Amino acid sequence: MKQLLLDIQPASPPTLENFVAGRNSEVLHSLQQVLAGDSAVHAVYLWGDSGSGKSHLLQACASRALALGLHLVCADDVHRLDEAAQIRLFDLYNQQRENGGLLIACGTAAPTHMNLRDDLATRLAWGLVYQLQPLSDAEKALALKSHAQARGMRLPDEVVDYCLRHLRRDLPTLMATLDALDEWSLTEQKPVTVPLLRKLLQFPLNV
Numbered sequence: 001m002k003q004l005l006l007d008i009q010p011a012s013p014p015t016l017e018n019f020v021a022g023r024n025s026e027v028l029h030s031l032q033q034v035l036a037g038d039s040a041v042h043a044v045y046l047w048g049d050s051g052s053g054k055s056h057l058l059q060a061c062a063s064r065a066l067a068l069g070l071h072l073v074c075a076d077d078v079h080r081l082d083e084a085a086q087i088r089l090f091d092l093y094n095q096q097r098e099n100g101g102l103l104i105a106c107g108t109a110a111p112t113h114m115n116l117r118d119d120l121a122t123r124l125a126w127g128l129v130y131q132l133q134p135l136s137d138a139e140k141a142l143a144l145k146s147h148a149q150a151r152g153m154r155l156p157d158e159v160v161d162y163c164l165r166h167l168r169r170d171l172p173t174l175m176a177t178l179d180a181l182d183e184w185s186l187t188e189q190k191p192v193t194v195p196l197l198r199k200l201l202q203f204p205l206n207v
Contacts, residue, residue, distance in 0.1 A: 014059040020143040023133040030128055034102060035064050042096055043103045043127030047110055051170030052132040054106040061104050071101035078107035079114045090120045137164050140171060147175055153182045155192060162194050
């Protein structure tokens with residue numbers, strides 16, 4: 001067991017490089033340009049369903065900005081903001097625009113379709129606005145294999161196929177299942193297989 005634990009690498013943190021873009025390559029390219037200072041844009045708004053990659057990109061941009069010493073404000077789940085928080089985000093947007101900083105925000109719908117204050121919705125719509133497109137099954141499989149590789153985990157194709165056929169199809173659930181399966185294989189001291197996955201699924205996952 002100790003030797004097996006030594007062989008496992010911690011999962012890589014979200015970066016722009018390990019984001020599986022799929023049909024979102026334009027979004028990824030635009031974020032890279034903005035963070036590199038190759039754009040006059042002061043705000044980017046990303047929206048899409050849960051599991052579409054919004055939080056991954058937001059965390060990746062925050063890490064990149066920190067490394068580059070950029071003044072970046074990030075706002076996730078904008079659709080959940082109450083009145084006071086919306087006013088604060090509106091003020092932050094104006095401050096970033098005046099000071100040459102950058103604001104990146106995320107939500108589940110376009111700025112004007114979330115019952116936000118009109119002034120905030122208008123500001124968010126002024127910048128770059130992208131809807132993140134869901135991954136295809138092939139792209140999800142690639143994401144799972146990349147995640148497994150980052151953990152030092154051997155992931156057979158048949159296990160990936162089983163996950164895509166029988167589990168909830170959002171990427172966070174698939175990734176959480178993969179992490180649990182990795183830990184279970186260490187506990188059982190058995191290789192990752194479909195029977196092991198089916199045994200794991202008899203127990204609730206903290207997703």
